[in-house]
Amino acid sequence: MKFILTVIVLLLSTQAQAAFRIYLLPFVTGSDGVLRPKYFSDGTITGDFKGAIPYAFEPWMFVGADLASEEHITLSGQADVFLIPANLTDTLTAGQVTNVQNKLESINVPAGWVSTALTWAQVLRTVFGILNFYQRYTSIYFSANGTLPPALGGTVTLNSTFASLPLAVRNALTATATDLGFSTTGIAGGTTLRTILKLMADQYAARAFILGEVEL
């Protein structure tokens, strides 16, 4: 009887540890040419990812997965994986704000707006807005020019002003805003790309973002 109870407790314990979590990690190109999240592509993680929100072709994506506890520990222990806390309704601590800002800025996502007044869900909503705007921008840029837009961090950076951006980039940014029904009010020649991306993300307003089992 004691053995059976122990097994039940262990099973319940294992189930409790498995939970849907959000990870930020790089993507890699598979042998079939498909971009997939690192570690899910090389056999390190065998579980599924239930959803991914890529930053277009900037080489990072948010991934939602309900992994076995061992795989969750393995994945979250990787140096280039950033784990989002399970409770998205918590506000960020000062230390978390610094970590999030550093991480997002390092992957060319503007992050000066992140503060201790925001919950993780609010932070993710704005970030997902930036990523989704950038996905649409990339498609529109490609459609107009036949090439992918310049990667961030090269000739185009978050601190580039609108006036300094190549004409094709400017055209694609405004076309994307129009396509999504967003206002371009607030964009002037001196407005930086980081400000533009935040302005656009804010206009997703009440639109829901879905990442696997999470809806924000």
Place this chain on the structure above:
Amino acid sequence: LIKKAVSLILLFTQPLFAVTSVSDTFTGTDGTAITAHTPDVGGAWSACQGASPTLQSNRVQMEQTAGDSRALVGTTMPDADYEVSMDLIWVGATCDAKLGVMGRNNNDVQCRGLEYEAWYDCANNRYELIVVSGFNPTSLGTFAATYTQGQTHSLKLDMNGTTISLYVDGTSQISVTNSAASSAAQAGLRMNLVVTKTSLVGDNFLAQDPVAAGAAAPLRNGMLFFMRR
């Protein structure tokens, strides 16, 4: 009596006012290229990448050896919110193919410029949802399902605004917000083959708006109301 009861249940649990733009049961002479075959509903097929799939035993079978192939139906979907589905029949004792459907395909070069794809990859025992933008495919999620000879499963790609979902046998398994492709464009077939083309085949292709905007949809108690997706 049982068949009648089942029919009635199906009638009242399916959207009565779905707008079917394309359907194909792939009925025809074995070996016929689908480009020479007329879908039950919708415009003619075009093989925009690789060899045209063919009809075999009133199913569709890929023909492009060792590589990717795509086929589009010549019907532009009426609006961007629609679903594309197909039955996948796991025929072979072993399988090394991938087979599925595409939506919002803008028919760029080889129709692989901008689109969403949902397919089953039997070599890796998983379904996968993919966005293709600028000729680059990015995985949006996977769902494990071990290949078992003799099974049939329904695969559906659902595109509703920026919510893109993959359904298996009527259950959503992958769902994400993605903004890359927003125009209705076209639906089609997506295939990849290594060796054994007969191992994985398709049937009952359907592209439809399950409940058209403003159309009446049934409640289970038989009352009607008007809704938008």
